[in-house]
Amino acid sequence: MDVKTILQYVLALFMVAAGVNHFLKPRMYMRIMPPYLPWHRELVLLSGVAEVLLGIFLLVPATTRLAAWGLGALLVAVFPANIHMARHPEQFRKIPRQLLWARLPLQVVLIAWALWYA
Secondary structure, three states, X not given: OOXXXXXXXXXXXXXHHHHHHHHHOHXXXXXXXXXXXXXXXXXXXHHHXXXXXXXXXXXXXXXXXHHHHHHHHHHHHOHHHHHHHHHOHHHOOOOOHHHHHHHHHHHHHHHHHHHOOO
């Protein structure tokens, strides 16, 4: 198995685990939602479903490309939550301020990683 395929499985596992976590700890994800977005709980659950399904579909050869594009789009869609966290560190005192800002370029890496399979 080559490195790209191994990393594909790692990304898929990461996305499925993150998606499942939306159902295990929905309040945590609702806290990071920017206040201007409506339906926090529904959006958290919807993004959890999307992460699980896209993570699984990333491993199915017939759907890999579509799943990769979907993951890229999903990661762009949730980027405002990361920006919100970085701009309002007082709301997330348990997370070091530097880590809140470090998440922003990390999100770009995750988007590029997903699109590698498109």
